[in-house]
Amino acid sequence: MTISNNDLKKYSSLNRKIKRKEHQLFVVEGEKICKELIKNDFEYESIFITKNIQNKFPLSTICSKKEIRRISHLKSSSNIVAICKIPTYQINSKDKKPLIYLDNVSDPGNLGTIIRTLDWFGYKQLFCSKNTVDCFNNKSVMASMGSIFRINCHYIDFDNFQKLFPEHTIYGTTMDGENVGSIKFRKKSIIVIGNESNGVSKEIMYNINNNVRIQGYGKAESLNVSVATGIILNELAKINPQK
Structure with missing residues (x-):
């Protein structure tokens, strides 16, 4: 699958705080952290992977390494990026911890x-x-x-x-x-x-x-x-x- 140019542009802009706030999205990279977001049922919009790790993330969208590099904020990009939704948290005023x-x-x-x-x-x-x-x-x-x-x-x-x-x-x-x-x-x-x-x-x-x-x-x-x-x-x- 090819990611649309509009989406690529939007996702690549998420390295800027103002764009994260505008779209209410942020980027997660790397297999370990993406496994953590799935394990914790954290809400995400999309997970993009290269074909070689399809067996590890079967419900993800396969795309090219070039597309992942455009989204990635790392100098050496991973084989997986997730587009996550910024949550709205409620303060727990009864928290017993310091x-x-x-x-x-x-x-x-x-x-x-x-x-x-x-x-x-x-x-x-x-x-x-x-x-x-x-x-x-x-x-x-x-x-x-x-x-x-x-x-x-x-x-x-x-x-x-x-x-x-x-x-x-x-x-x-x-x-x-x-x-x-x-x-x-x-x-x-x-x-x-x-x-x-x-x-x-x-x-x-x-x-x-x-x-x-x-x-x-x-x-x-x-x-x-x-x-x-x-x-x-x-x-x-x-x-x-x-x-």
């Missing part, structure tokens, strides 16, 4: 890794400032390794977010806060993770109840934001590891 809020995290690979780490620790939702990178950016999707299909990402400004959870204690990650290993986090906690270079914004810092830092012992100036998030999630797991 809440993670990302403030202007700008690197899509970091965001994808954070999503994957949240999935590992059993989280179902993530909150992001509106200037945080798009979770459906191809690099974010790839870095999540399929966890994007299990984590609901909500983009919301901090003031409105805080109003939804007025009883929660707010912790902000800084370079000069209390050691994360010695803090007794409350069950109703919000953890704000800041921008890779500038940390938590001044506007949000005014709302922080407690500053948190990760104790370092070497000479590195800082931790990667996704690594730092993983360390904090491990500490939070000690509050109530089963829920």
